[in-house]
Every structure is written in C-alpha cells, then in structure tokens.
Amino acid sequence: MGRLVPAVTRALDVLELFLDGPDTWSAPEITRRLGLPRTTAHELVTTLVARNYLTPLPDQPGRYRLGVRAYQLGSRYAEQLDLAAEGQDVARRVAADCEETVHVALLEGTDVIYVAKVDSTQAVRMVSAAGRRLPAHCTAVGKMLLACLPDGVRQERIPADAELTALTGQSVTDPAALHRELAAIRERGTAVEERESNPDVACVAAPVRDAQDTVVAALSISVPMVRWSEERRAELSGLALSGAAELSRRLGSRRQR
The missing domain is CATH 1.10.10.10 (Winged helix-like DNA-binding domain superfamily/Winged helix DNA-binding domain)
Incomplete structure (x- = not known):
C-alpha cells in the first residue's frame, strides 16, 4: 500500500x-x-x-x-448501490464466521422476500432460496422489519382482527401478542424466532439501514435446532448485528459511521 x-x-x-x-x-x-x-x-x-x-x-x-x-x-x-449484491457479499462474510445460513430480506406488505442468501457449510442446515416469500410474522427478519415500521403503518398492516397464517404450531397468530413481541424487538434491537417458520430451525435478525437511516432490510442467521442454545443465540445475535451494521454502512447509513 x-x-x-x-x-x-x-x-x-x-x-x-x-x-x-x-x-x-x-x-x-x-x-x-x-x-x-x-x-x-x-x-x-x-x-x-x-x-x-x-x-x-x-x-x-x-x-x-x-x-x-x-x-x-x-x-x-447511491446510483451504483445494489442491495442484493451488497447483501450477498456481506452475507457471505457472516456465513464464513458462523458457518450457518445467512439471509437478507425486504418487507413487502406483510410478507418478506429474501434477496440474498448464503448456505451453511455444515451437513445439517436450513434449505431455502433467494426470492422466496414468507409471512413476515413467522420469521425473525420479518418481525424485525415489522417492528421498525412507524406505529400507524404497523397497526394498519396488522389490525386487531388480522388473520395471521400459521406455518408451524409455534407461529404467532394472535395480533395482540404479535404487537407485544414487536415492541420488545424494538427495545432490544434484534429479533428471534424459534420453529415459527420451520419446525427444525431457529433464527436471529438485525435491521439494515440506508443513507436516510431508514430500515430497508434485515439480515438473519438461521440455525438447525440441534445446534441452538441460549449461548448460541447470544453469539449469533452479535454476528447478525455486526453484519447488518456493515451492510448499513455500505448503503450509506450515517448511524454506522
């Protein structure tokens, strides 16, 4: 140099x-x-x-x-930024650190769409694909993104009488319970779900911000339940926060400088 x-x-x-x-x-x-x-x-x-x-x-x-x-x-x-490409690169780095599956997802209505994904290198791993769409309330990335919406927008998208789809027996289907959980996520700064979208998988997620410091995506790490524990949750939450901060920095977030 x-x-x-x-x-x-x-x-x-x-x-x-x-x-x-x-x-x-x-x-x-x-x-x-x-x-x-x-x-x-x-x-x-x-x-x-x-x-x-x-x-x-x-x-x-x-x-x-x-x-x-x-x-x-x-x-x-800003013109040359590509969230999917930048997200894929950051996800690759996070996956190399934790050896688990890493996703970057966007919120569309009440669903999440995965725009980047890097697979775990381990034999037992989550099977998914970029481009997949899931109900936001069943996923860690989706809960993170819902939690970061303005109060009025969040209430409009998930009204008190909303019918929430269950993907597993652990999925949250009560709107009031979901809103309480989203409030806790806003306070904590990370989201966690255990067997809510897949009976064999747990996930942690953190928010990704753009140049206006608006949350535009979330980064998650997915782990088979056979490798899940409170200690692993804490470790992966830190890695998700670090990866999300790096992606936010690349997108121009002033908060991450």
Missing part, C-alpha cells in the same frame, strides 16, 4: 466534519476542531470552495456548507 498524502487526508477531514456535525462551519471552527495551522485550514477551505465541494453562505460571510460537487459524488455512489 502506498503512502498517504497528508494534504488529501486533511481535505477529507474537513469534508467529513459535515457527516455528523453542524451543517455549516467557519474556517476558525475547522482550525480548532482539526487542530490545523490557521493558514493550512484557510488554504484547504479555499481549494474546496474553488472545486465546489464547499460553498460560502451568502448571508453568513465566513461560513461554509457542502457544495454541489459533494452532492454529485454522493448521488453517483
């Missing part, structure tokens, strides 16, 4: 101040925050303004906001 260029690093440090801080900065504020010599900070700001990465505020002399060039780069990056 080649040597890092200090001037480029400092220029990027200036731009990255806008990721999680105020919408506008002055040169003195940049100088103090980054610990730069005053002359260096002014030169960096002048260069970024000249290249349209920063723009002066017309009504606040000496203050700057992100310029159109930064927006163009971000838009170009």
Whole structure:
C-alpha cells in the first residue's frame, strides 16, 4: 500500500466534519476542531470552495456548507448501490464466521422476500432460496422489519382482527401478542424466532439501514435446532448485528459511521 498524502487526508477531514456535525462551519471552527495551522485550514477551505465541494453562505460571510460537487459524488455512489449484491457479499462474510445460513430480506406488505442468501457449510442446515416469500410474522427478519415500521403503518398492516397464517404450531397468530413481541424487538434491537417458520430451525435478525437511516432490510442467521442454545443465540445475535451494521454502512447509513 502506498503512502498517504497528508494534504488529501486533511481535505477529507474537513469534508467529513459535515457527516455528523453542524451543517455549516467557519474556517476558525475547522482550525480548532482539526487542530490545523490557521493558514493550512484557510488554504484547504479555499481549494474546496474553488472545486465546489464547499460553498460560502451568502448571508453568513465566513461560513461554509457542502457544495454541489459533494452532492454529485454522493448521488453517483447511491446510483451504483445494489442491495442484493451488497447483501450477498456481506452475507457471505457472516456465513464464513458462523458457518450457518445467512439471509437478507425486504418487507413487502406483510410478507418478506429474501434477496440474498448464503448456505451453511455444515451437513445439517436450513434449505431455502433467494426470492422466496414468507409471512413476515413467522420469521425473525420479518418481525424485525415489522417492528421498525412507524406505529400507524404497523397497526394498519396488522389490525386487531388480522388473520395471521400459521406455518408451524409455534407461529404467532394472535395480533395482540404479535404487537407485544414487536415492541420488545424494538427495545432490544434484534429479533428471534424459534420453529415459527420451520419446525427444525431457529433464527436471529438485525435491521439494515440506508443513507436516510431508514430500515430497508434485515439480515438473519438461521440455525438447525440441534445446534441452538441460549449461548448460541447470544453469539449469533452479535454476528447478525455486526453484519447488518456493515451492510448499513455500505448503503450509506450515517448511524454506522
């Protein structure tokens, strides 16, 4: 790997101040925050303004906001993102760590659709396929996605008189019980299901966020019951959270930076 260029690093440090801080900065504020010599900070700001990465505020002399060039780069990056492709790559990495089946799924109405999947390398494993559709309330990914919906939307999709399909004898079919579970999932940040979609499988799931920090997908790890335990649940929950955070970061989530 080649040597890092200090001037480029400092220029990027200036731009990255806008990721999680105020919408506008002055040169003195940049100088103090980054610990730069005053002359260096002014030169960096002048260069970024000249290249349209920063723009002066017309009504606040000496203050700057992100310029159109930064927006163009971000838009170009967003255009080339492919949730299925990125999800497949992250799922592959998570599966290599846990040796279990990993899925990435989207919510459509009250169903989940699996858009990425990597199989376990173990002899006893879950059998599934990308593109499969299942009732959301019977799966860990689906519960995670339902739990993250705005309250009004969630109530509309699962009203008090909803008839919930049972895939196994363990499936939740009472809307009130489901809403209580979804509230616990929102509090906990992960979802778990045991034998609710398949009598021989348990799953854990975590939310995936996009550049607007909206939950757009969920990543799950599926485990045959013969390898399931409370210790394994805790371990896999951590791996699911880590994988979901990595996929969120790739999708531009500011929360994961």
